[in-house]
Amino acid sequence: MKRNLIKMLLLSMVMYSCNQKVEYASFQEYPVYTGDDLELTYSPDESKFRVWAPTADAVKLLLYDNGSEGAAYEVTDMKRSTDGTWKKEITEDLKGKFYTFQIRIGEKWFSETPGMWVKATGVNGKRAAIIDMNTTNPEGWESDKRPPLNNFTDISIYEVHVHDFSVSSNSGMKNKGKFLAFTETGTKNTAGEATGIDHLKELGITHVHLLPSYDYASIDETKLNENKYNWGYDPLNYNVPEGGYSTNPYDPVSRIKEFKSMVQSLHKAGIRVVMDVVYNHTFTGEESHLNLLAPSYFYRQNADSTWSNASGCGNETASERPMMRKFIVESVVYWATEYHVDGFRFDLMGIHDIETMNEVRAALDKIDPTIFIYGEGWTAANSPLAEEERAVKKNAKQLNGIAVFSDDIRDALKGSWMHSEIHGFVSGTDSLEESVKFGIAGGIQHGQIDYTKPIYSKAPYVNQPTQTINYVSCHDDMCLVDKLKESKPVGATDAELVRFNKLAQTVIFTSQGVPFIYAGEEVYRNKKGIHNTYQSPDSINQIDWDFKTKYNDVFTYYHGLVALRKAHPAFRISKAELIQKHLTFLDSIPQNVVAYKLSDHVNGDSWKDILVILNGNRKAMTLNIPEGNWNIVCHDGQINLTGIKPVSGMSFTVAPSSASILYIE
Ligand code: CA
Numbered sequence: 130m131k132r133n134l135i136k137m138l139l140l141s142m143v144m145y146s147c148n149q150k151v152e153y154a155s156f157q158e159y160p161v162y163t164g165d166d167l168e169l170t171y172s173p174d175e176s177k178f179r180v181w182a183p184t185a186d187a188v189k190l191l192l193y194d195n196g197s198e199g200a201a202y203e204v205t206d207m208k209r210s211t212d213g214t215w216k217k218e219i220t221e222d223l224k225g226k227f228y229t230f231q232i233r234i235g236e237k238w239f240s241e242t243p244g245m246w247v248k249a250t251g252v253n254g255k256r257a258a259i260i261d262m263n264t265t266n267p268e269g270w271e272s273d274k275r276p277p278l279n280n281f282t283d284i285s286i287y288e289v290h291v292h293d294f295s296v297s298s299n300s301g302m303k304n305k306g307k308f309l310a311f312t313e314t315g316t317k318n319t320a321g322e323a324t325g326i327d328h329l330k331e332l333g334i335t336h337v338h339l340l341p342s343y344d345y346a347s348i349d350e351t352k353l354n355e356n357k358y359n360w361g362y363d364p365l366n367y368n369v370p371e372g373g374y375s376t377n378p379y380d381p382v383s384r385i386k387e388f389k390s391m392v393q394s395l396h397k398a399g400i401r402v403v404m405d406v407v408y409n410h411t412f413t414g415e416e417s418h419l420n421l422l423a424p425s426y427f428y429r430q431n432a433d434s435t436w437s438n439a440s441g442c443g444n445e446t447a448s449e450r451p452m453m454r455k456f457i458v459e460s461v462v463y464w465a466t467e468y469h470v471d472g473f474r475f476d477l478m479g480i481h482d483i484e485t486m487n488e489v490r491a492a493l494d495k496i497d498p499t500i501f502i503y504g505e506g507w508t509a510a511n512s513p514l515a516e517e518e519r520a521v522k523k524n525a526k527q528l529n530g531i532a533v534f535s536d537d538i539r540d541a542l543k544g545s546w547m548h549s550e551i552h553g554f555v556s557g558t559d560s561l562e563e564s565v566k567f568g569i570a571g572g573i574q575h576g577q578i579d580y581t582k583p584i585y586s587k588a589p590y591v592n593q594p595t596q597t598i599n600y601v602s603c604h605d606d607m608c609l610v611d612k613l614k615e616s617k618p619v620g621a622t623d624a625e626l627v628r629f630n631k632l633a634q635t636v637i638f639t640s641q642g643v644p645f646i647y648a649g650e651e652v653y654r655n656k657k658g659i660h661n662t663y664q665s666p667d668s669i670n671q672i673d674w675d676f677k678t679k680y681n682d683v684f685t686y687y688h689g690l691v692a693l694r695k696a697h698p699a700f701r702i703s704k705a706e707l708i709q710k711h712l713t714f715l716d717s718i719p720q721n722v723v724a725y726k727l728s729d730h731v732n733g734d735s736w737k738d739i740l741v742i743l744n745g746n747r748k749a750m751t752l753n754i755p756e757g758n759w760n761i762v763c764h765d766g767q768i769n770l771t772g773i774k775p776v777s778g779m780s781f782t783v784a785p786s787s788a789s790i791l792y793i794e
Contacts, residue, residue: 153183153184156425156426156447156450157450159183159184159213159423159426159450159451159452160183160211160212160213161212161213161451161452161455162181162211162212162213162214162452163212163455164179165459166179167179167180167181167214167244167246168180168230168244168245168246168247168257169228169244169246169247169248169257169259171223171224171259171260171261171262173222173224173261174220174222175218175219175220175221176218176219176221176223176259177216177217177218178190178207178216178217178218178219178228178230179210179214179215179216180207180214180215180230180244180422181212181213181214181422181423181452182213182214182215182230182232182422182423183212183213183423183426184234184423184424184426185215185232185233185234186233186234186235187206187232187233188206188207188215188230188231188232188233189204189205189206189207189230189231189232189233190204190205190206190207190217190228190229190230191203191204191228191229191230191231191241192204192205192219192223192226192227192228193226193227193228193229193256194226194227195227195251195256196227196250196251196252196255196256196258196379196381197251197252197253197255197256197351197379201229205217205219207230213423223259224259224260224261225259225260226258226259227251227256227257227258227259228243228256228257228259229241229242229243229244229255229256229257230242230243230244230421230422232421232422234424239421239424240416240421241255241256241421242418242421242422243255243256243257243366243418244257244418244422245366245367245418245419245422245427245456246368246456246459247366247368247369247418248262248368248369248463248467249262249369249381249382249385250344250366250369250372250381251379251381252350252351252372252378252379253349253350253351253372253378254344254346254350254365254366254369254372258381260381260382260385262385262467264382264386265382265385265386265389266386266389267386267389267390267393269393270389270393273392273393273396273469274396275396275401275469275471275497275499276335276396276399276400276401278335278401278499280595280701280703281499281501281530281532281595281643281703282594282595282641282642282643282701282702282703283335283701284335284336284401284501284643284644285333285334285335285336285638285643285644285645285646285691285694285695286334286335286336286338286403286598286643286644286645286646287329287332287334287336287337287338287646287648288338288340288603288604288645288646288647288648289337289338289339289340289648290339290340290360290361290604290648290670291306291307291308291310291339291340291342291371291374292306292358292374292667292670292671293648293649293667293670293671293672294310294311294325294648294672295307295310295313295325296667296671297667297671297672297673297674299318299319299324299673299674299675300316300318300324300325300671300672300674301313301316301317301318301324301325301674302316302324302325304376306373306374306667307374307375307376307387308342308370308374308375308384308387308388308390308391309376309387309390309391310325311325311326311337311391311394311395312326312390312391312393312394313325313326314326314327315327318674318675318677318678319674319675319678320675320677320678322674322677322678324674324677326394326395326398326400328674328677329395329398329400330398330399330400331688332651332687332688332691333688333691333692333695334400334646334691335399335400335401336400336401336402336403336471336472336501337395337400337401337402337403338403338404338405338472338474338645339402339403339404339405340360340361340405340604341360341361341362341364341371341405341406341407341476342361342370342371342374342388342404342405343361343364343365343366343367343368343369343370343371343404343406343407344364344365344366344367344369344370344371344372344384345359345361345362345363345364345365345371345412346363346364346365346412346413347359347361347363347412347664348371348373350372350373350378351378353373353378356666356667357664358664358665358666358667358670359663359664360604360662360663360664361405361407362407362442362476362663363412363442364407364408364410364411364412365411365412365418366418367406367408367456367460368460368463368464369384369385370384370385370387370388371384372384374387374388375387375388388468389468389469392468392469392470393469396469401471401472401501402469402470402471402472403470403471403472403473403474403501404464404470404472404473404474405474405476406460406461406464406473406474406475406476407476407477408446408448408456408457408460408475408476408481409439409440409445409446409475409476409477409478409480409481410440410442410443410444410445410446410477410480411444411446412442413443414428414436414443414444417444419446419456423452426447426450426452426453427446427447427450427452427453427456428444428445428446428447429445429446429447429512429513429514430513431513432513437511437512437513438510439477439479439480439508439509439510439511439512439514440477440480440508440509440510441509441510442509445480445508445512446480448480448481448482448485449482449484449485449514449518454484454485454488457481457485457489458485458488458489458492459492461473461489461492461493462492462493462496465493465496465497465500466496470500471499471500471501472500472501472502472503473489473493473500473501473502473503474503474504475502475503475504475505475520476504476505477504477505477507477508477509478504478505478506478507478520478521478531478533479504479505479506479507479508479512479519479520479521479522480508480512480514480519481504481519481520482514482518482519482520483518483519483520483524483527483528484518485520486502486504486520486528486531487527487528487529487531489502489531490502490528490529490530490531491529494530498530501532501643502530502531502532503531503532503533503534503598503643504520504531504532504533504534505533505534506520506521506522506523506524506525506533506534506590507521507522507536508521522534522536522586522590523586523588523590525572525590525591525592525596526590526591526592528596530595530596531596532591532595532596532597532598532642532643533590533591533596533597533598534598534600534603534645535568535572535597535598535599535600535642536585537564537567537568537572537583537584537585537586538564538565538567538568538599538600538601538636538637538640539600539601539602540553540564540584540585541553541554541561541564541565541567541568541583541584542554542555542565542568542601542633542636542637543555543556543601543602543609543612543613543616543633544556544558544612544616546605546606546607549607549612549615549616549660550615550616551616552613552616552617552618553616554721554743554745555613555629555630555632555633555636555745555786556613556616556617556618556621556629556745556747556786557618557721557745557746557747557786558721558745559720559721560582561584561721561745562582562720562721562722562723562745563578563579563580563582563583564582564583564584565636565723565743565745566578566714566723566725567580567583567586567589568597568599568636568640568642569636569639569640569641569712569723569725569741570589570594570640570641570708570712571591571593571594571597571599571640571641571642571702571705571708572586572589572590572591572594572596572597572642573589573591573592573593573594573597573641573705573708573709574589574705574709575589575708575709575712576709577713577714578714592705593703593704593705594641594642594643594702594703594704594705594708595642595643595703596642597641597642597643598642598643598645599636599637599640599642599643599644599645600637600644600645600646600647601633601634601636601637602646602647602650603645603647604647604662605661606660606661607656607658607659607660608647608649608650608654608655608656609630609633609634609647609650610626610630610650610653610654610655611655611656611657611658611659613626613629613630613633614626614655614658615658617629618747621747625747625785625786627653627682627683627766628766628785628786628787629786630650630653630683631683631686631766631787631788632743632744632745632786632787632788634646634650634686634687634690635690635743635763635788635790636743636788638690638691638693638694638700639690639693639694639700639741639788639790640700641700641701641702641708641712644694646687648672649672649673649676650687651683651684651687651688652672652673652674652676652677652680652683652684653676653679653680653683653684654672654673654676656669656670657669682766685768686766686767686768689763689768689769689770690768692768692770693762693763693768693770693790696770697734697735697736697739698731698732698733698734699711699727699730699731699732699734699736699739700727701732702731702732703732707731707732710731711727711728711729711731711732712725712726712727712731713725713726713728715752715753715754715755717753718752718753719746719750719751719752720746721744721745721746721750722742722743722744722745722746722750722752722783723742723743723745724740724741724742724743724752724754725740725741726738726739726740726741726755727739727741735794736792736793736794737792737793737794738755738757738792738793739790739791739792740754740755740759740789740790740791740792741788741789741790742754742781742783742788742789742790742791743788744783744784744785744786744787744788744789745786746785746786747785747786748785749782749783749784749785750782750783751780751781751782751783752780752781752783753779753780753781754779754780754781754791755779756777756778756779757777757793758775758777758793759775759776759777759791759792759793760772760773760774760775760776760791760792760793760794761773761774761775761776761789761790761791762790762791762792763788763789763790764783764784764787764789764790765784765787765789766784766787768790776791
């Protein structure tokens with residue numbers, strides 16, 4: 130069907146070339162519009178419309194009084210302009226009105242679209258809204274500032290879905306499932322312990338990473354009382370916040386203002402905000418708001434002209450085409466400037482080309498070089514884009530200042546994401562030490578790692594530790610509690626599962642690179658054993674805030690890990706050569722134990738030497754350690770930064786399935 134569409138397009142180009150029509154033999158020949166005024170420039174005096182639709186034979190602008198209902202009150206023809214664009218100016222104040230574009234190619238009128246650069250919409254994102262952006266700023270927005278950040282390795286990321294954060298009955302928050310929940314302070318669980326933003330401050334993480342919060346398609350914003358749920362990996366309007374997270378999705382201003390209020394509140398709490406961006410595919414293909422402007426241009430095709438599907442979602446965008454690249458770069462710049470967003474997590478970043486990602490980095494550097502960029506360094510399926518051009522993990526050395534997720538450390542610690550019954554290092558699996566060491570060193574070259582042995586990567590893939598995200602769980606697949614339970618060795622007790630959990634996150638928070646946790650892991654969340662909860666109900670996905678009390682021991686430990694990392698720059702080294710020089714793995718130690726020393730006040734640490742011992746065995750292990758008067762700060766599932774007890778001598782016993790951390794002043 131799509132092949133026919135392309136044939137029809139080519140035919141139409143020839144047939145209608147007499148009417149100023151330019152023929153394009155390939156997408157490479159499409160004109161590129163370089164201006165910054167695409168689609169709408171609003172002022173009270175006039176609204177200027179300019180839409181890029183280079184293959185259209187005619188373009189209409191439709192004006193509406195309502196964001197979703199009723200017929201257009203005015204339909205006008207747009208005029209062909211420069212570089213594939215069509216123009217129309219209306220010299221009256223259109224504030225409060227809505228609009229769509231509609232293109233004709235040959236005899237066919239395509240569906241209406243609010244455009245792809247649209248910044249405000251009515252309910253369900255079908256019509257673009259004309260608003261005055263100045264009215265979307267919460268009070269004090271002009272003085273909103275990004276919290277300070279020196280190095281990317283100082284970051285601790287907390288990945289959370291807007292709904293999960295507040296929706297439980299014991300969250301203490303009023304704006305359940307809304308952006309505004311992040312503005313509520315003083316909220317408590319049933320036992321009176323802090324929830325919400327106060328909890329995040331208490332935990333000490335530096336960045337909140339929001340699952341997709343742009344306008345996505347899968348939830349009907351007119352039926353929010355049905356309590357449908359989706360992660361949101363189904364993009365509709367990239368430059369508009371999701372309406373379902375606002376208090377009034379019909380009001381175009383509400384979602385924008387409330388998103389900004391959320392950012393402002395997190396910034397006031399000293400927390401930066403990361404957006405999960407999903408430019409790699411759109412919810413629908415032919416009917417997407419992109420495709421309705423320039424059919425097929427924004428998507429990759431296979432050799433036989435069918436659309437390719439590296440996203441596994443039915444289509445993949447073509448970042449290497451200039452107008453798609455321009456769109457991605459300008460979209461992140463827009464979120465960083467208009468919404469003060471501090472970081473971007475690129476979904477399936479491997480679908481994008483390296484050049485586009487480096488242009489994203491360069492554009493954000495101009496705004497603030499501390500804006501963090503990271504992504505999934507893989508695709509979900511094969512792509513026509515050559516592998517050497519993809520922003521995948523193995524090409525990460527060519528990605529300037531962009532980080533990738535380390536599936537190497539993730540699956541070494543907990544076992545394969547694909548096979549839920551397989552367990553990893555923390556549950557006692559043999560021979561994963563080199564994979565764990567790979568993660569500890571932050572994915573950089575280190576002379577004591579045998580690169581033939583890690584489970585996935587057979588070579589270091591980053592230049593600097595700032596390019597590695599260490600994690601053991603995220604929204605995908607089973608959460609940590611469920612995975613450890615599902616894969617538990619025969620005879621493992623519930624108490625042992627807690628030990629495995631603490632050991633896994635100890636590796637994450639003491640490894641070089643950037644630590645990342647999935648929201649609720651710190652209160653021992655579970656998702657009732659469900660693998661991918663992208664449309665599971667709140668009862669599965671919500672954070673049960675009473676777990677903070679019930680699993681206080683787990684929360685206290687996670688809190689200690691975040692505090693340890695924050696207090697000790699030795700765990701946050703930003704330069705590869707310092708790691709190579711000061712991180713030494715201990716030799717001649719028992720199987721399934723990894724131990725290393727961070728030496729000589731590295732990275733300005735107050736502690737002279739630090740010893741980290743990670744015991745993957747389900748029994749206590751004794752090993753030789755360097756001689757000295759050590760103080761223990763982490764041992765047998767407890768952390769106390771002021772010291773648990775002193776120890777000297779060359780023999781040390783680490784408790785079963787746990788970490789010990791020692792230092793010399
Ligand atoms: Ca939506």
